[in-house]
Amino acid sequence: MVKKILSVALCAAVLIFIYAPILLLVVYSFTDATVIGRWEGFSFGLYAQLFRSEEIMRILLNTVVLALAAAALSTVLGTAGAIGIFYSKKKVGAPLKGISQIPIINAEIVTAISLALLFSFVALYRTYFSLIIGHMVLCTPFVVLSVMPKLKQMDPNVYEAALDLGAGPTKALFKVVIPQTFSGILSGFMLSVTLSLDDYIVTAFTKPRTFDTISTYVYNAVKNGTNSSTPALRALSALIFVVMIAAVLVVNLSARKKKEASR
Amino acid sequence: MAELKKAKKPPEAAGALPTVKKDEKIIEMVGVSKVFDDETVAVDNIDLYVRKGEFITFLGPSGCGKTTTLRMIAGFDIPTSGKILLGGRDITDLPPNKRPINTVFQRYALFPHYNIYDNIAFGLKLKKIPVTYVNDKGEQYTKMQKLTRREIDEKVKNALAVVDLEGFEKRSVSTLSGGQQQRVAIARAIVNEPEILLLDEPLGALDLKMRKEMQIELKEMHRKLGITFIYVTHDQEEALTMSDTVVVMKDGQIQQIGTPTSIYNEPANAFVADFIGDSNLFNGTMVGDRTVRFCNRNFKCLDDFEINEKVDVVVRPEDIRMKEAEDGMLKGEVVSVVFKGVHYEITVMVGKTEVVVQSTECRTVGETIGLDILPDGIHIMKKEFTVNKYDGYITKRNTAAFGDGEFACDVTQLYPGSHLDEEGYLITAEGEQIDLTDTDVTVEVGLQNIEITDNAEEGGAQGHIVSIIYKGDHYQVIVRTEENEEDFVLDTEYLWNENDYVGVKIAPEHIRLALKQETKQK
Numbered sequence: 132m133v134k135k136i137l138s139v140a141l142c143a144a145v146l147i148f149i150y151a152p153i154l155l156l157v158v159y160s161f162t163d164a165t166v167i168g169r170w171e172g173f174s175f176g177l178y179a180q181l182f183r184s185e186e187i188m189r190i191l192l193n194t195v196v197l198a199l200a201a202a203a204l205s206t207v208l209g210t211a212g213a214i215g216i217f218y219s220k221k222k223v224g225a226p227l228k229g230i231s232q233i234p235i236i237n238a239e240i241v242t243a244i245s246l247a248l249l250f251s252f253v254a255l256y257r258t259y260f261s262l263i264i265g266h267m268v269l270c271t272p273f274v275v276l277s278v279m280p281k282l283k284q285m286d287p288n289v290y291e292a293a294l295d296l297g298a299g300p301t302k303a304l305f306k307v308v309i310p311q312t313f314s315g316i317l318s319g320f321m322l323s324v325t326l327s328l329d330d331y332i333v334t335a336f337t338k339p340r341t342f343d344t345i346s347t348y349v350y351n352a353v354k355n356g357t358n359s360s361t362p363a364l365r366a367l368s369a370l371i372f373v374v375m376i377a378a379v380l381v382v383n384l385s386a387r388k389k390k391e392a393s394r
Numbered sequence: 395m396a397e398l399k400k401a402k403k404p405p406e407a408a409g410a411l412p413t414v415k416k417d418e419k420i421i422e423m424v425g426v427s428k429v430f431d432d433e434t435v436a437v438d439n440i441d442l443y444v445r446k447g448e449f450i451t452f453l454g455p456s457g458c459g460k461t462t463t464l465r466m467i468a469g470f471d472i473p474t475s476g477k478i479l480l481g482g483r484d485i486t487d488l489p490p491n492k493r494p495i496n497t498v499f500q501r502y503a504l505f506p507h508y509n510i511y512d513n514i515a516f517g518l519k520l521k522k523i524p525v526t527y528v529n530d531k532g533e534q535y536t537k538m539q540k541l542t543r544r545e546i547d548e549k550v551k552n553a554l555a556v557v558d559l560e561g562f563e564k565r566s567v568s569t570l571s572g573g574q575q576q577r578v579a580i581a582r583a584i585v586n587e588p589e590i591l592l593l594d595e596p597l598g599a600l601d602l603k604m605r606k607e608m609q610i611e612l613k614e615m616h617r618k619l620g621i622t623f624i625y626v627t628h629d630q631e632e633a634l635t636m637s638d639t640v641v642v643m644k645d646g647q648i649q650q651i652g653t654p655t656s657i658y659n660e661p662a663n664a665f666v667a668d669f670i671g672d673s674n675l676f677n678g679t680m681v682g683d684r685t686v687r688f689c690n691r692n693f694k695c696l697d698d699f700e701i702n703e704k705v706d707v708v709v710r711p712e713d714i715r716m717k718e719a720e721d722g723m724l725k726g727e728v729v730s731v732v733f734k735g736v737h738y739e740i741t742v743m744v745g746k747t748e749v750v751v752q753s754t755e756c757r758t759v760g761e762t763i764g765l766d767i768l769p770d771g772i773h774i775m776k777k778e779f780t781v782n783k784y785d786g787y788i789t790k791r792n793t794a795a796f797g798d799g800e801f802a803c804d805v806t807q808l809y810p811g812s813h814l815d816e817e818g819y820l821i822t823a824e825g826e827q828i829d830l831t832d833t834d835v836t837v838e839v840g841l842q843n844i845e846i847t848d849n850a851e852e853g854g855a856q857g858h859i860v861s862i863i864y865k866g867d868h869y870q871v872i873v874r875t876e877e878n879e880e881d882f883v884l885d886t887e888y889l890w891n892e893n894d895y896v897g898v899k900i901a902p903e904h905i906r907l908a909l910k911q912e913t914k915q916k
Binding site for chain 1: 468469470489490491495496497499500501503504505506507516517520521582583586
């Protein structure tokens with residue numbers, strides 16, 4: 132009995148430790164005070180401010196458009212890369228695979244600085260081009276990583292069967308290989324979207340000066356501690372958190388439903 | 395737009411591929427080899443043809459190159475050398491999608507993201523057939539056109555009927571059993587009306603009962619469809635039951651091509667005899683006109699070989715008759731009796747030789763019985779190895795280097811009456827001094843004169859055992875070295891394991907040396 136109470140208590144402690152800061156933020160998003168920690172009565176004021184602020188809405192749109200574009204391009208590039216690596220000879224494929232995964236372990240700041248350096252050499256520093264390439268550098272290795280296992284799981288004869296039935300290599304790729312690896316491609320895309328959405332470092336080093344994503348905007352807004360110039364960001368952060376939770380719940384529940392259905 | 399009159403040609407007329415009449419060669423392989431990664435020889439210079447409408451089976455143990463041969467016909471593997479002809483046209487480099495050949499894969503290889511209908515219709519939807527139109531001026535012209543929805547429906551329905559899966563169109567692949575998936579795989583291939591259907595161990599994943607049923611159904615399908623079937627299996631019974639022609643393969647080479655009956659009754663060599671069905675293999679010697687000696691007795695036989703030639707003798711267990719102890723041509727003691735359903739398998743020791751007999755009559759262990767073998771039950775084969783021959787040379791130490799190894803030997807046999815001096819020079823009978831270093835020689839070693847040992851370093855050469863064939867009273871073992879793949883064929887009483895790494899020992903007096911012709915002339 133004591134054991135059971137202790138284990139429950141430990142779990143609770145861990146959860147509180149993880150979620151307390153965010154819960155605090157959510158709670159304080161329902162008051163008007165400019166400084167976190169001061170309670171000035173319950174109000175939806177910050178949320179009203181948030182949706183009325185054209186600047187924040189524009190930045191939100193920027194972030195989402197950037198994330199979707201970068202993720203889409205990375206998915207195409209990463210999937211093509213994974214398929215290329217998978218079907219090349221072992222002598223070529225193995226080193227290629229290793230090299231393609233280095234950006235994942237590389238410190239992001241190093242990636243960011245080197246990108247900035249590269250683009251200043253070719254006079255494209257702080258342009259939309261450098262920004263989108265920067266995000267693709269960030270996301271593509273993860274797409275390769277999530278598509279690769281699906282290719283390995285695929286029955287190698289299935290591609291040959293498509294050729295055998297009269298499909299050319301390209302047709303076989305689109306009709307058989309891509310559909311069978313689609314779950315991997317999709318998870319690569321989703322991963323890219325989340326990576327791009329919350330990225331600060333690479334964005335900060337490659338973005339055009341007048342362009343901001345939520346990350347860079349929030350960072351600049353709260354540079355001087357808790358005394359935020361735009362308290363509406365608390366509401367925005369709380370909303371992002373809720374949306375994320377909802378997304379995770381939907382994904383998990385639908386996965387569970389699928390599992391039960393297949394049984 | 396003028397009204398167009400439609401007149402469809404049968405799809406057989408499609409493409410530029412020549413039409414082949416029944417029983418003419420449809421596939422021909424000329425000197426085809428396949429080497430993987432520059433070292434593994436999967437298929438070694440095979441020549442073979444397949445007749446139109448025939449059911450031909452490639453049979454052999456795993457790794458014998460049968461699947462690689464099939465994959466080269468399908469176009470998945472390109473031969474390293476040699477040519478493949480289809481109806482006389484070179485298709486060696488033609489990609490698989492351009493060949494009028496369809497494959498049934500061992501693990502079915504169905505498309506899991508499509509339902510059964512879409513799986514079967516996959517090839518049809520890609521297919522284009524020539525359609526002849528007549529325009530308003532009365533001129534005919536031909537256009538390549540896709541099949542209509544209705545034609546595809548019709549063909550898919552027919553294919554499903556052929557494999558007995560009517561009404562399965564909407565089912566998904568994962569809801570089908572192994573046998574049903576196999577039928578879908580067959581339907582998916584035959585719906586394209588290929589000239590040749592390739593089947594790569596299609597029944598390998600099914601249970602025994604299912605397999606027997608499918609064997610009969612496949613044979614029936616072959617009869618009805620009238621197309622050429624090329625079948626791959628390692629199951630000799632399956633090959634004998636289903637095929638018109640069997641191609642027995644081993645180590646990438648064809649051992650024998652023939653009808654099931656001829657392969658069973660007249661195996662070309664000891665390997666085929668051993669692989670196809672149960673058999674007793676004996677070492678024999680021809681001692682007279684159509685008379686062979688084995689098991690210390692002369693037997694009349696039907697095969698004609700030169701007198702004194704060493705031969706392999708095959709006697710099928712069902713061709714041996716059991717007699718009373720004193721009445722038989724051979725006498726022996728029963729050492730084991732195993733009930734096999736239809737017959738008993740009785741092992742009899744005749745002297746040191748083991749003889750297996752299959753009979754519906756039973757005997758008891760320990761009983762002494764007589765055995766009779768009639769002339770038509772004896773099949774004589776040319777002996778593959780009667781002696782090991784190598785090219786070698788003499789080293790500085792007056793040893794012989796051959797077969798990837800170095801062996802002590804008697805070099806004085808190269809020059810009659812010669813001897814060695816203290817420094818290792820050879821002194822001929824005439825008193826001439828010769829340095830034998832690097833002299834090229836041919837080496838012969840008898841099968842009985844080679845010993846193998848577990849302690850590999852002890853031997854003059856080292857290698858892995860690649861083959862063991864039981865020959866009645868001994869085993870014939872082949873040891874293959876790693877470096878140049880030299881073979882040592884030897885007879886031994888002891889049972890070794892395949893893949894054992896062993897050392898090869900040869901006593902110096904058993905190494906027969908001869909100078910190579912050109913050296914002698916110098």
